[in-house]
Amino acid sequence: MNSRLTYLTAAALASALAGCGSGGGDSANANPNTSVATGAPMQTLTISSTQDFASGASFGAVGPYEQVTGTIRGEVDPKDPKNVIIQDLALAPVNARGMVEYSADFTMLKPKDMSKSNGVLRYDAPNRGNILTMINPTASPSDAVYLERGYVVLYSAWQGDVPKSSPARLTATVPVAKNPDGSSITGPYRAELVPSAPVPVMSLPGGVFNGTMIPYAPVSLDTAQPGFSLTRRMNETDPRTSIPAADWKFANCDTAANAFPGTPDPTRICLKGGFDPKYLYEVVYIAKDPLVMGVGLAALRDTVTFFKSKAADNSGNANPIAGRIAHTIGQGTSQSGNAMKTFLHLGFNQALDGSKVFDGMYAHVAARQTNVNTRFAVPGGGGGLRTDHTAFGQTAPRALDKDYIDNLTGQKGGVMTRCAATNTCPKFFLGLSGTEFWQLQGSPVLTDAYGFRDLAQPENARIYYYASTQHGGPGGTASISYNPTRDVYPRGTVAHFNDTFRALFLNLEDWVTKNTAPPASQVPKIADGTLVRPEDVRFPVMKGLTWAVNGTQTPIPEFNYLARYNGYPLLDFGPQYRPQDESGIATQLPPFYTGKDYAILVPQVDPSTGLTRAGIRGVEVQAPLGTSIEFNYVATPGIIDLSNLGGSYIPFHRTEAERTAAGDTRPSLESLYGNQAGYVARVTEAASSLVAQRFLLQRDAERIIQQATASPVLP
Known part of the structure; x- marks a missing residue:
């Protein structure tokens, strides 16, 4: 069964688009506070803890490992050509040096005696802030092979909407884009709410992996506003049934004492009568204050480059693996594997000095790319026959070859087009x-x-x-x-x-x-x-x-x-969206179905x-x-x-x-x-x-x- 999108955007959204703000980082509608960047971007390393790993166990000739945990704080130059692809970077606040700031949590496994390292830095991308499987020879004895070979293993955050819900969760802080006058940027946002059991309330931002990311707030809690709607249907191809604005609220109603209409809350949706698990719900609203999520890709680029090649940060704090790394290999699994492909596709494997960031890359169980460089991006979505057809790596090329020609759209280019042009694949x-x-x-x-x-x-x-x-x-x-x-x-x-x-x-x-x-x-x-x-x-x-x-x-x-x-329809998100890069601003939500589909074949x-x-x-x-x-x-x-x-x-x-x-x-x-x-x-x-x-x-x-x-x- 090929699942198709056959719906059109709500006419009520048109009036909201006037507040959408500017486009990408090279927009003329830039932040008036942007000053000329002075000097190279700075980085600050903070190590919060160093402790024995695996109870001090020894791993062959390499010996014992230790776990180093901390934070990298850094800057992104909005004028650097290597950064201008970042959506809304020109609308991010800057410091006195004209730089956009970020921070990223990290944890690292390293030999106590770095002279016994094999010189390979392995980066494992967190999945929604979680280390999917930290290398753990106790739980998986064969994982000891990586440590016996002397790897340094780095886990560092790249996703800017992950809440610090536990000490172990790795989070990144990225800026909020603002209009030139300092006011909130607004625009349409769409999410699916997929209950697995009868519940009175569901949290945003929605999607199959709901509850794992920080949501975008609506411009108003009044659900009767133009551009706001809640619909339901059983299957993705079924007609939508509108739910009256009076029957749903941005509110929390999770207890009997707090029943509908509940307590106002911009992060949740309360439904009169509750959510029924046999239905797929879709909410569309006008959101505000988009995160400049693509800064997380620049943070990853610069963090790996720092550990690979810098002796110390700008304050003189020593890099704990300085001078010992000859090769870097990046790895991501599932959502984070898709993010690694997006990192490569958008050109971030070229470091600021022109060198390669990763010498090798393994995108594991990662068929698509991820939605990290759009306005109101939600990188942690998912996808299925029935759900999330518009929220997760839907448009960027699957093909790897730099000269790939998409004979459905006529577009040229694959995942490796940019890195081939800079010799950084x-x-x-x-x-x-x-x-x-x-x-x-x-x-x-x-x-x-x-x-x-x-x-x-x-x-x-x-x-x-x-x-x-x-x-x-x-x-x-x-x-x-x-x-x-x-x-x-x-x-x-x-x-x-x-x-x-x-x-x-x-x-x-x-x-x-x-x-x-x-x-x-x-x-x-x-x-x-x-x-x-x-x-x-x-x-x-x-x-x-x-x-x-x-x-x-x-x-x-x-x-x-x-x-x-799960079918693969060709979708139109509007003229400010760049489908070939999974970037830009989606102004048609839900998107138009163009009447064309990519073929899906199976083993x-x-x-x-x-x-x-x-x-x-x-x-x-x-x-x-x-x-x-x-x-x-x-x-x-x-x-x-x-x-x-x-x-x-x-x-x-x-x-x-x-x-x-x-x-x-x-x-x-x-x-x-x-x-x-x-x-x-x-x-x-x-x-x-x-x-x-x-x-x-x-x-x-x-x-x-x-x-x-x-x-x-x-x-």
């Missing part, structure tokens, strides 16, 4: 799970806009598809859960990419530091029939299985393939097992216990959607007799392996093959074989 890895194809519109990175031909990738890039995986999770049967009221099938995939990622990251390190070429890209292709239209996927019959739910074996419905996927499966045919096929795919499916369906009647970022798992029958009786066409465990020894032999063969291909570390192979030996699946 990194050696680049892109990793894709199955979720990126079904839910996050991933195939246009591999094909032309119409899905007719495979794209050739740049020589400095590799793309790796992790076969039969979902967007995240530990994998293994213990990770599977089943709530039949939420998902049609057991949720999760046994197949995972955690071990694969570890091996690939070391391949990227070797490419950067030794120029050792990594394995070739591993992706599905149109040419060999492994990348196909969703309607052409052919699954086997899967039925007659059960899964434990609260201790009771519950039947799993027979698998029914519905060919649902083809093996008709015998239901596991995908292409990509890096991990041990769990080569020696399977069942079918890991890269999507799942929402079980709520009437809702047409994929389970958010989740896959599904349907085990094989244990014996041939059980399989035959059920009418399941997939092989049984008995027919695949014969007995437990046969299963362990297949696991061993698969692990050894992956090690030889450099897709698995030997230490992980040994662990996987040991686990298979200790986990009986057959007599």
